[in-house]
Amino acid sequence: MTVLPYLVAGWIFLIGVYGLVTSRDLIHAVGCLAVTQSSTYVLLLAVGYRNGGTAPVFADAPTNSRVVDPVVQALALTDIVVGATVTALLLALVVQLRKRHGTVDPDALSELKG
Amino acid sequence: MTDVLIVVALLLVAGAATAAVLNRDPVRQALVLSFLGLTLALLFTFLQAPDVALSQLAVGSAVTPLMILLTVRKVRRRPGSGGDGADKPAGRER
């Protein structure tokens, strides 16, 4: 338990990069990138967790209660939404590539280039 | 108790991530990604991060898979394509 969350984050990163490297379809590659990205969220939140802590929201909790680290959560939170728009940008690039070169296979694309 | 929940969620996330990568067909991958978003949201809730979980739930299980599906639809529409799988109804996962 003491290192499992960190190791899971590492595994998600590695499997995501593996997918990127072996992908034969750019849309699939973008999906793999999204997977890779999620590893950072797992790692950040795992670092910020405290045993017995509650969520850092004091709307109805006493102000001296033990909470988990809010800073890493803020980092992960903004990145999730911003990451989605960047994914959209990459998918738009894939659509354009398909229009120009008629394929979404990265290997075929590098052959086109010569 | 929380520890058990966290461990279960972590294993689910790891499994879903692996499945999302190994599904080579983007349509199936989009569905698995949606499930991955769900498990991540669950994990974040157990890690006492409701804000992040909400964000992940909305983005990971709805917006990203939807955009992938729309892109697949656009990309596979063209007739006589060089791309594989365009005319096969189902996926070509391994």
Add this chain to the structure above:
Amino acid sequence: MSSRVRLWVFLVGAAGFAALFAAACFDLPAFGTVPHPYGVRAVHAALSHHTANVIASVNFDLRAFDTLGEESILFSAVIGTVVLLRQARDEHRKDPEPATVHPPVRRFALLTLPFALLVGLYVIAHGQVSPGGGFQGGVVTATALHLLYIAADYRALERVRPLTLYEIGEAAGEAAYVITGFAAVLAGSAFLTNVLPFGTLATLSSGGTAMVLNAAVGLEVTSGIVVLLARFLDQAVEIEDPGEDDGSPRHTGGGGGNGDDEREPA
């Protein structure tokens, strides 16, 4: 580089990463036991600014400048997508024919739509009090609008979604953020300092500028996601390539799906 070579390069790199990362993991403090000096200080700072949701306080008050950067990434990513997915000169637009929707689906979607919209707006508005905020609520609101696509059809969605308005909304959100920052400068403080009265903890009007910035981000994210999805829907449903046959519907993805594939007969 052939795919075999690429795989080998990856395997070597991955092995190195795995070894180093695992070594680092076992050297990290055990999960859940770390003291968090920054976290403790952030909690103090948030409470001194009367913001109940510390995460909103970190995003829109303590690290507001950083969020401006994040917001600008979002803004430029949306602009980039809009530019890339515009209708090219040799493409033509075809009106999608209305499709029949199963009555239970239609009823359920129409029933869910107002609630989902309300939840999204609630989440944006209560960002400084309860979990939520502009980023999450914006995504919820934007996706909720698209329930109409499931309930009725694409043209109904287009009617209630004046795209120009959302494009303006996105720019206005970004502008409001910057203007709030400069308002602090005019008030005699540094850029993006929290100069407004803090209000009472855990009420809707607490948090000072955090509340304003939260609303600005909510506007920008909602509009941005709506614009993004509109562009993708345009490409997938309406815009056709020059040589495309207008014939039979070619359903992608036989693997079922979330129903969005089956919206309109091509």
